[in-house]
Amino acid sequence: MLEIGMKIQLEMKNSDNSKTDIYLCTIIDETEDNYIINYPVHKETLKTTFFNIGTYFSAVYVGEDDAIYRFPTKITSRKKAKIPSLYITKPEVEQWKRIQRREYVRVDASIDVAVHSVLHQFDPFTTTTLDISGGGVAIITPKEVELVLHTLVDIWLPLEIKYQNKIHHAYAQAEIVTIRELNIRKNVVSLQFHSITQKDRQEIIRYCFDKEREKRLKERN
Incomplete structure (x- = not known):
């Protein structure tokens, strides 16, 4: 469902659950079990953020049918290269959640x-x-x-x-x-x-x- 080049949001509750921090990134490659993303940028500060391996997120993206999809994921590893990247887990089929037809959100x-x-x-x-x-x-x-x-x-x-x-x-x-x-x-x-x-x-x-x-x-x- 996700393709290379697609943009996704990674959402994470802060420590007291009072706010959801949103990070933006792009799928740059994939393996059998993981999506490979560039380093996420905080939506408000626009700063690249460092995350520990094992950090959990809720990933959100827009599908080709213009619906919102959400799935749980976590960082499994990182790769230092010309473009530093993170590996995040692909969801099981039952973990995909279709939220709504976004074109009707006015x-x-x-x-x-x-x-x-x-x-x-x-x-x-x-x-x-x-x-x-x-x-x-x-x-x-x-x-x-x-x-x-x-x-x-x-x-x-x-x-x-x-x-x-x-x-x-x-x-x-x-x-x-x-x-x-x-x-x-x-x-x-x-x-x-x-x-x-x-x-x-x-x-x-x-x-x-x-x-x-x-x-x-x-x-x-």
């Missing part, structure tokens, strides 16, 4: 978005999102921009990838599915992704997952 988010008409029905414009999910996005539009239901638009979304300290520019072709009034000057337009690459969808889903996690952590604190 989060509030204000992201800059560029919008172009596929049929050149209006001039390109930029605005912000109201919310986003792996299946679509809601954007705020000025009323003077005349949009037509069920037509297609091209959109570009710059997503902040915190653990890599970079911006991922996701592109999608989307269908206008609803238009409703927000106030006297603006509308809220819901867009459903019509055509999007697997990589861009996964980055959007990962962004939503991170936002939802941040929200839950704030509520707990």
Whole structure:
């Protein structure tokens, strides 16, 4: 289920179970019994972290079906090379846990978005999102921009990838599915992704997952 090049999160409760630390890494190789990962980076501090052999984690990743998968794992060994790496155990079949269809996880988010008409029905414009999910996005539009239901638009979304300290520019072709009034000057337009690459969808889903996690952590604190 996991392939070389896929990104995973390693989660570990701190000593008093009051907080879950999240570490980010990539599968760089595998053996019969282990996945080989690069050294994990703490999601908040962006610092590489040293772990003892035998350290247990809960591993989380996004599958090709856009669902979240979780499994228990532990560090079995480390390798010092040009790219230092760790060996973590592969789970037994019964240890895989499918959490949910991530594309239906919608989060509030204000992201800059560029919008172009596929049929050149209006001039390109930029605005912000109201919310986003792996299946679509809601954007705020000025009323003077005349949009037509069920037509297609091209959109570009710059997503902040915190653990890599970079911006991922996701592109999608989307269908206008609803238009409703927000106030006297603006509308809220819901867009459903019509055509999007697997990589861009996964980055959007990962962004939503991170936002939802941040929200839950704030509520707990």
